[in-house]
Amino acid sequence: MRNNWLNTLLAVAIAALQSFASVAQAQAVPSEVRFAYAGGPRVWILGKIDGAFEKAFGTKVKWIPFASGADVLTLFAAKEIDIARFGSSPAAAGIARKLPVEVIGAPEIIATSERLIARKGIATLKDLEGKTVAFPANSTAQYAFEVAVKLAKVDRSKIKGLALKPAEIVAAWKRNDIDAAYVWGPFSQQLEADSGKEIFATRDLQKDDVLVFNNFVVRKEFAEHHPDLVVKFLRVAQDKVDQYKRDPDAAAQLIATHLDIPLETARSTLSGLQYPSLAEQLTPAYIGIESTKSTSRITRAYKDTANFLADIGEIRKTDVPDSYASAINTTYLQRAVAVK
Amino acid sequence: MNSRALTAADALSRRRTTNTQPSLARNVVTWLRRRKYALISATAVLLFVLLWQLCGSLHWVDALLLPPPSEILGTAAELISNGYRQTPLWQHFFISVARASAAFVVAVGAGVPLGLGMGLSPTLAAALNPFVQFLRPLPKIALIPLVIVWFGIGESAKFFLIFISTFLSVVVGAAAAVLGVSQARLRAAQTLGATHHQIFAFVVLPNALPELFTSVRLSIGIGWTSLIAAEMVAANSGLGWMVINAGSYLRTDVVLLGIVLLGLTGYFFDWALVQLQRRFVPWAGKDA
Numbered sequence: 261m262r263n264n265w266l267n268t269l270l271a272v273a274i275a276a277l278q279s280f281a282s283v284a285q286a287q288a289v290p291s292e293v294r295f296a297y298a299g300g301p302r303v304w305i306l307g308k309i310d311g312a313f314e315k316a317f318g319t320k321v322k323w324i325p326f327a328s329g330a331d332v333l334t335l336f337a338a339k340e341i342d343i344a345r346f347g348s349s350p351a352a353a354g355i356a357r358k359l360p361v362e363v364i365g366a367p368e369i370i371a372t373s374e375r376l377i378a379r380k381g382i383a384t385l386k387d388l389e390g391k392t393v394a395f396p397a398n399s400t401a402q403y404a405f406e407v408a409v410k411l412a413k414v415d416r417s418k419i420k421g422l423a424l425k426p427a428e429i430v431a432a433w434k435r436n437d438i439d440a441a442y443v444w445g446p447f448s449q450q451l452e453a454d455s456g457k458e459i460f461a462t463r464d465l466q467k468d469d470v471l472v473f474n475n476f477v478v479r480k481e482f483a484e485h486h487p488d489l490v491v492k493f494l495r496v497a498q499d500k501v502d503q504y505k506r507d508p509d510a511a512a513q514l515i516a517t518h519l520d521i522p523l524e525t526a527r528s529t530l531s532g533l534q535y536p537s538l539a540e541q542l543t544p545a546y547i548g549i550e551s552t553k554s555t556s557r558i559t560r561a562y563k564d565t566a567n568f569l570a571d572i573g574e575i576r577k578t579d580v581p582d583s584y585a586s587a588i589n590t591t592y593l594q595r596a597v598a599v600k
Numbered sequence: 601m602n603s604r605a606l607t608a609a610d611a612l613s614r615r616r617t618t619n620t621q622p623s624l625a626r627n628v629v630t631w632l633r634r635r636k637y638a639l640i641s642a643t644a645v646l647l648f649v650l651l652w653q654l655c656g657s658l659h660w661v662d663a664l665l666l667p668p669p670s671e672i673l674g675t676a677a678e679l680i681s682n683g684y685r686q687t688p689l690w691q692h693f694f695i696s697v698a699r700a701s702a703a704f705v706v707a708v709g710a711g712v713p714l715g716l717g718m719g720l721s722p723t724l725a726a727a728l729n730p731f732v733q734f735l736r737p738l739p740k741i742a743l744i745p746l747v748i749v750w751f752g753i754g755e756s757a758k759f760f761l762i763f764i765s766t767f768l769s770v771v772v773g774a775a776a777a778v779l780g781v782s783q784a785r786l787r788a789a790q791t792l793g794a795t796h797h798q799i800f801a802f803v804v805l806p807n808a809l810p811e812l813f814t815s816v817r818l819s820i821g822i823g824w825t826s827l828i829a830a831e832m833v834a835a836n837s838g839l840g841w842m843v844i845n846a847g848s849y850l851r852t853d854v855v856l857l858g859i860v861l862l863g864l865t866g867y868f869f870d871w872a873l874v875q876l877q878r879r880f881v882p883w884a885g886k887d888a
Contacts, residue, residue: 330848337664337850350848357850358664394834398848422834423845428748432834437752573685574849576678 290482292320293489296332296344299325300445301515301526302368302474303535304345306500309518316492327425330398332477336361342482343493347400348473348558352565355587356579360480362589365494366536366547366558367501368474371463373532374401375448376408377456378440385409385460389418391439394432397423398574400472403565404462405442406572411468445529446521461532471561474533487592494538494596501535538597547590554585562587667853672860675853684854685845687837693861696839699755700827700869703762704820711767711819712812715774720804725775736768741829753834761830766823773815777808810884813877817870824866839865 293313297305307313313321324341326332329350335341336359345367354361382388385408395402402423409416424432426447432438433451440459441451452458462472476497483490504511508531516526541547548556562584570577581587632639649669655661656668663671679689718725740761751757781804789803831840839858846854877884 328848333850334847353849357852359850397845420836422753422836424753424834428745428753428834431745431748432753435749435752437754437834569849573682574845575851 289317289319289489290342290486292322293317293343293482293486293493294322294324294341296324296326296335296341296346298328298346299519301512301519301521301529302345303500303504303511303530303533304367304497305515305518306503306511307496309514312496312499313493316496317489327427328396328399330396333357333359336477336479339479339481341479343476343478343490345474345476347403348471348475348561349400349403349565349569350398351475351477352562352584353398353569353575354477355562355584356566356569356575356581358579361477361587362480362483363475363547363558363562363584363587364478364483364490364589364592365476365497365538366473366541367476367497369534369536370400370404370472370474371466371532371534372461373529374404374442374444374462374472375458375532376405376440376442376460377448377451378459380455380457382440382457383459385412385414387459388440389415392420392422392437393440393442394422394424394429394438395442396426396429400462400474401442401444403568404465404470404472407465407470407568408460411465411470445532446525449522449525449528470564471557473558473561483589483592487595490592491595491599494592495599498538498596501537504530505535538593542590542593542597547588547593549590549594553588553590554583559584559588664850664852667856671853672857675857679854679857684842685836692837692839692842693865695837696827696831696862697865699758699830699838700762700824703759704766704823706759707763707766707770707819707823708816711770712774712816715771716778716804716808718771718775719778719808720800728771732768732771735764736772740765740826741832744829744833748833757833758830758835761833762823762826765826766819769819769822770816773819774808774812777811777815778804780811781807806883809881810877813873813881813884817873817877820869820873821866824862824869827862 295313297308308321308323311321324335326335326344326346329346332341332344332346333350333354336344336354347370348366351361351363355363376385376393378388378391382391388409393405395405405421406416409419422432422438424438424441426443429438429441429443430447430450433441433454433456441448441456442460443451448456448458465472476494478490509527512527512530513523515530516523519526536546542549544552544556546556547553547558553559563580566575566580566584569575570580652666653668653670655666656663656671667675676689683689684692714728718728743761743764747757747760751760785803785807786799789799794802827838828840828843831838832844835841839862843855843858843862846852846858
């Protein structure tokens, strides 16, 4: 008796699931596209403000906030997001861990948007010996810090490194618990407002050919089902960069108002990034195209980052892929350029 | 069920008697009978681990989402020899145990007298209860931002987070243990002319101790769970930190290893307390 009842229930549930699945598959456009974004001022936020992504997709966009790039990996693993803009070093870690994602673009090269802010009396990286430095865990800022220390031949074992979330960095700074912090805006500006001084910026690494950047990463399954949306996404993101370049002040103002942060903070963070265009990204100086991507600067940068993370023990050496080229899909970029 | 098991065992031993080693067979049977429940537990765990391993070996579940036990063992071996983030695994373990133990000792040392006091004195209870009852159910993670501002990012912040969650449960448990002492016994002692001191030492304490031990066990369980919250605050070592940090690099194998170690350690704490309880409160559960 009871078994019968259970069976019926199961059958109904399975039937419902099946019809639901077939409906979902038949849909050309998903009911919503989920973006993961850091709370900070970034150019693509302009598309959040005016709904440009929704208009291009013809469906809803859900913006899911995260505190640092490390959270993005978990969100991807849980299939809770479709497209994310986050840092190259967590992306390198995630791909090494065989997260089913693809890099579709590298829209922002980090220059001065992420900086090492220190207290008065600390002028160089060398001065950090014996001091405490905070950074967000598994972030581009941490990567830049570790590489900078290594390149400056400073004894890393003499520096106490602390992984803190950006907001916690500000609290720890106010309590004098840390002497320096490598972090992005708006937090770096908050430290400067409290007598901090910049002693290093990620741009300074470029002369040593170390590239730290933010990438657009897409969930592989999503990209396979909706390649057109991915192309549209890149197109709109580039439109927003163009809009920013046409009038940086107006764009900064819009973003500052939307995020409720000081205008100056938005302005300095936005101008602290370099924005290679879609066409520029397709050159080997950045990502390259399908035939050139295996030796492009970005592909090498991922590999360097992963090697570095393996050296400090965050990921397994055996997990680092021989090349990151297979995790980079340039076809969407190529199509987005062609659409123009 | 039991009688059937007995007859089966008897039959087995009878059959064995015809063999050359009758005493050995009987020993095995009695051993099995005495360990029946331990064996059931062990089999359940074994089956579970086997199923878990199969999930990985047969690729039912992606190893990224659920690393199989074999991978976790490999990771354990790797971390034991190379350490995790320049810190040996045993050091992560002992730092966590030390942090928690320090907080437990202080929490029990302060919480038991205070709780007993609240149980004995309605005035004290009335004065403190609003605070205790407000703070106790509060998720301790909510306190983290304040704890950083108040205590900084050193060991004191971590100590405080574990201490506060253990302490409040101990206080409530101790007060309840005193209130649970039967009124009839208290009256009997009073009628016989016992002093306040005597009533406390010979009636209240012996009667409250079993429940007191139970509440300490529960509190330490709660305290151990807040280790993660504590090590979310600017830690560089410890099992909780290891789990959080590995999670940010999607090192799910390290995460699971940390979880296994956290669970086993919590199990051990509880086991140790049960042993203490048997030693010091042998009358627990044997009330008339």
